[in-house]
Ligand SMILES: O=c1nc[nH]c2c1ncn2[C@H]1C[C@H](O)[C@@H](COP(=O)(O)OP(=O)(O)OP(=O)(O)O)O1
């Protein structure tokens with residue numbers, strides 16, 4: 001498989017930046033935005049299904065092998081919500097609205113009950129109809145803060161407390177986040193699987 005060029009099946013600039021940094025120079029990630037502005041509907045019931053659906057769609061549109069990242073935040077107190085619906089938690093109003101809704105849902109919930117996991121599933125398809133997508137997952141355990149803190153990253157990072165560093169995920173430098181995040185763990189497995197390390 002020639003993997004010098006992959007299309008990233010994502011319209012999220014934060015993901016592109018993180019994944020490209022993790023992959024290094026040997027693989028060039030091209031954004032699906034170069035080919036189409038239309039985002040596929042994420043109709044799957046799992047991260048795996050949505051990652052495969054996005055990867056196939058991008059491979060079909062671009063004619064290139066495609067990598068997709070389906071990720072989200074699973075909050076214990078909310079029974080794993082917003083989960084696969086994380087990006088749409090506040091009905092598509094964006095990160096700030098999602099974060100405000102999450103803080104509201106956890107209002108007055110004590111620290112011990114604020115556990116959460118970031119989840120990332122990476123799916124790589126060699127072509128649109130690939131019968132054997134490569135799937136790798138990563139989890140990152142933490143806790144939901146009572147208020148936003150930090151300016152790095154994207155999405156729920158300002159609300160995600162990282163116990164091993166005693167800071168929010170948005171207070172980590174990009175390089176630090178890329179060492180320990182759910183996405184880093186999934187990418188580590190993918191690089192092993194592809195023989196890139
Ligand atoms: O490291 C992260 N730090 C903070 N928040 C994160 C992270 N990783 C995922 N998230 C949140 C963002 C979004 O609310 C949802 C992903 O949703 P997800 O559908 O996979 O991505 P998306 O719609 O932003 O872009 P796309 O589908 O085009 O790849 O989880």
Ligand SMILES: [Mg+2]
Nearest residue numbers: 039042070087
């Ligand atoms: Mg999405």
